[in-house]
Amino acid sequence: MTRSAATAVTTALSALALLWIIALLARDDPSLTGAPLGMAAWWGTAVTLVLQSVALLWGRHQVTATLGCVAGLCLVLAAVFPSGLFTVTALPVLVGAFLAGLTGAWRDVCRWALASGVLVSTAHFVNGSADGRTGGWGLVMQALLQAALVVGLPLLPASVIAAQRATRAAQQETLAAVTRERDAKIGEAIALERAAMARELHDIAAHHLSGISLMASVVARQTASAPGEAHSGALEIRKQSNAILDDLRRLVGLLRDVGHQDEGVKTLATLPHLIATARLTGAQVDFDLRSDERRKPGAGVSLLGQLAAYRIVQESLTNASRHAPGAPCVVTVDDRDPRTLRITVRNAPPGPQARPASRGTGYGIIGMRERSALIGGSFGAGPTDDDGWETRISIPRESGHHLPEQFT
Incomplete structure (x- = not known):
């Protein structure tokens, strides 16, 4: 069962249950309905309530027009069977007004709410006049108040809920656009x-x-x-x-980019030159090489792996100078493990007088992770315990793969 069908059925059952309760009470107090009523008035009211509920069901695509239809049925009942039972027909009108304010366009809601209010107040006036309650201006004021309560009051919470829904939808759309833009940049x-x-x-x-x-x-x-x-x-x-x-x-x-000039293949042997260049810019960079004296540094690591290590160190030093200017930085190359080469770039937090750059996009880390995956290594980066930053890469050695010294 759809939501509109459930709403229509619930409204019909509630209205008919209310009518049945009035019928039970009217047995002990006939004045409750204003005057003794025949079966035609009872059945006419019940049929009107069912028709109003059906209108709510069939008007799920035109909720504003449905409000006018439900209010018009009130006028028909007041003209054909005027009685004290007329008040029960206000329940479907309340539901229709709430649904209109919840899902309808605001301009259409205002127009149909005004028309429905006129129909409800006219129906109340007609029912009161035919029922013998001719109070002149008092009856007019009651009719206007009835229209305001039945049609206008449900529009208030409905409009608030509709505004919240629109705000959430706009936020989700904005978030989706930002996500698409971020994915495109990545x-x-x-x-x-x-x-x-x-x-x-x-x-x-x-x-x-x-x-x-x-x-x-x-x-x-x-x-x-x-x-x-x-x-x-x-x-x-x-x-x-x-x-x-x-x-x-x-x-x-x-x-290749047009005009790109490469100074040559970068290896672990060129790391000292990279660090010396960083020092010329004023950076405090220390280099710690932990090697095994039984083999040449970087032995068994392919040129592609050494190039990836060089680029990751280069990117890490750039990030350190951008986000922690003036902070000491240590580049550690641990070449003692016979199966893995480990490189760590660690920088301290920026000083109190330093002005770090704005928050980065994270694309540098994405590139470093791509390079590490390309050579089958592992990559990690994150803050340290002292609020600094550390970048780590592990590069597996290629056993049995050694280039002659004159070609390395």
Whole structure:
């Protein structure tokens, strides 16, 4: 059962129950209805109440016009069967006025409420005149008061509820728009970050393939006296390497920014230069390298992993200078674990006289998380116990993957 059907049925049952109670009371006090009434008046009132409730049901799409229809049925009953039972018909009018104020347009509600008020006051006047209560201006005032109470009073709470609903709907629409805008900005930030990673991936792949091509050419020269099949295979390696390099440049080069100039592939070995550059801007940055003397720092970590670590440290230092200017910062590279390289960038809270930048968008963290996911690492960032900030990244080592020293 729909809400409108439930409202109509409840209104009909309530009105008929009220009419039945009046009938029971009228047995002991016939003056309750003003005068003894025949069955026609009772049945006429019951039919009117049912018709009013049906009008509420069928008018679920035109609630304002339904109010006028319900009020018009009151006038019909007053003209055909005037009696003290007329007052019961006010209940469906009350419900109709409330529904109109709750769901109807305010301009239509005002127009139909005025028309319904005229119908209700006219019906009350007609019923009172035919019922023998000819009080002149007193009856007119009663009719106007009846219209104000039956039609005007329910509109007050209904209009308040309707206004609250409209406010909530506007807030939800605004929130949805803000969410869409935020998602669009996040998508744009991720796309830009992935484009940057594509540029850097191109440089790394070019670095590897250039080395392969160089090695193949050396092999070709060194195997001049070897069987011809080995010589041809070496030349084929060089040919295929150059072809892959050209194809990769054409494919990924579409994502490169015009005029972009890269200073070269960034690795863990270039972190000290990055920190020195940050110090030149006045930042207090310390570098703590915890390495295993048995192997070279960063051994087993791919160039892509080292590049991701470099970019994350770079972004973390930028965020520290923006949100905690003047605060000491420590970059820790823990290279002692044989399976994982861990890097931590931790900055203290800003000083009392510092003016940190406005709250960021969070896109930098999204980019760092994207980079970490690209290399299969784990990323974490958040406030510290002393109200500072810490960024953490763990990069797995690629066992068995070691480039010759001259190509790293």
